[in-house]
Amino acid sequence: METEPAVQDRMQAKKEVRRIKNLPTVPGIVAKISRIVENPETSVAEVGRLIAQDQVLSAKVLRMANSAFFGMSRKISSISQALVILGFEVVKGLVLTSSVFDMIQKSMAGLWEHSIGCAAASGVIAAHLGRDDAEEILVAGLLHDLGKVVLALNLPEEMRRVRERVAADDIRFYEAEGLVLDFDHAEIGQWLAEHWNLPESLAEPMRLHHRPEKAVLKPEWTAIVHVADIIVRAKGFGHAGDDIVPPLSPRAWEILGLRKTDFLPILEKLDPKLASLRDLTALN
Amino acid sequence: MAKRIAVDKARPGQILAEEITRQDGVLLAGRASEITEGLIRMLGRMNIDTVVIEEAERRTREDILGEWQAELERIGRAFRRAADSPELGALRKTLIFLSEQERDKALASLELSEPAEGGEGAAAAGEGAAARAAGAGATPGPGQTSGGGAGSAADPRPDARGKPGARRPKAAGKDR
Numbered sequence: 001m002e003t004e005p006a007v008q009d010r011m012q013a014k015k016e017v018r019r020i021k022n023l024p025t026v027p028g029i030v031a032k033i034s035r036i037v038e039n040p041e042t043s044v045a046e047v048g049r050l051i052a053q054d055q056v057l058s059a060k061v062l063r064m065a066n067s068a069f070f071g072m073s074r075k076i077s078s079i080s081q082a083l084v085i086l087g088f089e090v091v092k093g094l095v096l097t098s099s100v101f102d103m104i105q106k107s108m109a110g111l112w113e114h115s116i117g118c119a120a121a122s123g124v125i126a127a128h129l130g131r132d133d134a135e136e137i138l139v140a141g142l143l144h145d146l147g148k149v150v151l152a153l154n155l156p157e158e159m160r161r162v163r164e165r166v167a168a169d170d171i172r173f174y175e176a177e178g179l180v181l182d183f184d185h186a187e188i189g190q191w192l193a194e195h196w197n198l199p200e201s202l203a204e205p206m207r208l209h210h211r212p213e214k215a216v217l218k219p220e221w222t223a224i225v226h227v228a229d230i231i232v233r234a235k236g237f238g239h240a241g242d243d244i245v246p247p248l249s250p251r252a253w254e255i256l257g258l259r260k261t262d263f264l265p266i267l268e269k270l271d272p273k274l275a276s277l278r279d280l281t282a283l284n
Numbered sequence: 285m286a287k288r289i290a291v292d293k294a295r296p297g298q299i300l301a302e303e304i305t306r307q308d309g310v311l312l313a314g315r316a317s318e319i320t321e322g323l324i325r326m327l328g329r330m331n332i333d334t335v336v337i338e339e340a341e342r343r344t345r346e347d348i349l350g351e352w353q354a355e356l357e358r359i360g361r362a363f364r365r366a367a368d369s370p371e372l373g374a375l376r377k378t379l380i381f382l383s384e385q386e387r388d389k390a391l392a393s394l395e396l397s398e399p400a401e402g403g404e405g406a407a408a409a410g411e412g413a414a415a416r417a418a419g420a421g422a423t424p425g426p427g428q429t430s431g432g433g434a435g436s437a438a439d440p441r442p443d444a445r446g447k448p449g450a451r452r453p454k455a456a457g458k459d460r
Contacts, residue, residue, distance in 0.1 A: 055308050062309045077309065234375055236358055245362050248371050260374035267378055279302050279336065 023150060026196040027099035029054060033092060034197060044088065048080035051095055060098035061091065067280050068273040069120055069138055086135055093139030093202070100146070107152035110239025113281055115142050117237035120273045121228035121266075128266050129224075129256060137221050140205040143198075144225050145240060147189030147206060148173075166242050173241030174210055186210055213251035223252035231266070237274050287339040291327045294335055296320050302336040345394060352387040356380065 032050060036042045052058050058079055065076045065086060076082045083091050104112045122141030126134035152159045158181055165176035177184035186207050193203035200217050205225040208215045215222035226249060232238065234245045286301035298319045304312045304327070312330075313323055319337070327335065343351075359379050366372035 059305075059307050059309050063305075230372075231375065234359070234362055234372075234379060236362065243362055244364065245366050245372060245375075247366075248369055253371055258371075260371060263375050263378040264381075267382055271382070282334075 022154060023192055023195045024103065024153070027096065029057060029099060030092070030096050030196070033095065037088075044083050045080060047088065047091075048078070048083050051091070052079045057095065057098050060101060061094045063280065064094045064098065065091075068276040069116075069123055070135060071273070090135045090139055093136070093142065096198075097139070097142050100149070103153060104146075104149050107149040108239070108241065111145060111148060111152075111241075113238030114232060114240040115145055115238070116277050116280055117232035117235070117274060118142070118144060118225065118228045120277055121231045121270055122224050124266055124269045124273065125224050125228055125231075125256075128262065128269070129258075131220075136201075137224050140202050140221055141225050141228050143202055144189070144205050144209050144229065145185065146192055147185030147187070148241065150188050150192055151185050163241070171242070172244050172246065176242075210246065212249045212255075219255050223249070223255045226252045227256065227258070231263075231270070235267075235270075235274070285339050286336050288334050288336045290334055291324065291332060294319050294324050294327075294337065296324070299338045300335060301338045304332065304335060306330065343390065343394065345391065348387055348390045348394065352383055355383045359383070 029051065033047060036046065036050065051061065061079065061082065062076060065082045066072065070086065072085065076085060079091070082094075086094075101112070104115060119138045119141035123134045123138035126137045131137070151162075161180045162173065162176045165171065165180050166173055169176070169179075171179075174184050174186070186209065189206035190203060192198075193206055198206075201221060204215050204217050205222045208222045209225045209229055212219065212222045212226040229240075230246055230248055233240060233243070236243070296319055300313055300315055300317050300319060303315045306312055312326070312332075313319075319335070359376060363372065363376045366376065
């Protein structure tokens, strides 16, 4: 029996999925932190000491902590101070981001800038909506496209085909993924999040930032990252694989209670942050 | 305008646009401090390759307008598949509005920094610039209905009132 092209494609895609099971291992420091935090006796100071042992990593974390993301009026000069001021979840997120910074930079030109732009926009939108978890949502914005990083580094040939399709058909990156692969960067992001034991609050935006209406755990988080992604692409800050503004999910718009007049104050707050974040494009 | 340059191109007297920190976070030189021979030597010893300095604004009117045109084109391309979304339409209009503001600020600051013959000339040049800029950019903020941007708020500068031959500038976008 001759296999039809569609069946052949699916067989090929299954092979690709198996290859991608060689996901990058979670950065050692993140695994260590997760372990010691399981013990309820662990103090914030101990976590701080653990992170501070890696000077290069700590420097990156501090640069991010002192960047325009958080707009702190006083300089954060130590990991323990960062833990006190920004909280454990945020610092853990910054540690994770700093650990994968090199990977992100290597994967796709402009993706790091897009990620920090999306983080800044997520923070601004969350603050504009009066939320007190703006910093944590900002971390979700930082990590939302990690699936693309894995695609670029683990499946370079597939990445090349996707990018060729984007150029040839003038379509969006995730549309090209849908045509060329049997999965997309959102799914890869989910696999990575599972592999790294990331909390569902971070995995959900990674998985659903293009389909925010499907989010169930923290729909507002995913909705904010979704809108932030749109805004950052509209501004042309960084590059995420195509230069087309994605469709805006009506459900996300509704969940957040945004109005068209909100764009102006959001962009006015965002612009100066993006200007000073240009300096964060080299994290060393 | 800030510009990143190689340390070996840095010259004493240049002003830092961003602070310089060591790898472990220790501050070496603060933002807005002046670069000295000693600092350049120290940075070289520490394997710090680049610094960000303040560069004198040298854009011409053509540069500013050209950049604005390019930004409009970029926005048009970015939104090429967003035709049927009123919310994305609002985002697009907001970006266009902000780009016009940027353009007008840059144009006004260009004219204000251009040398003029004496005080009166400078004031007239300033008003003329603001008037031209206001005329060019007096589109009301998107989504604003009442209290729109092109209001006629009185200009706060004392010599803008009643000077012969000087037009009163509209304060574009002032009372958004």
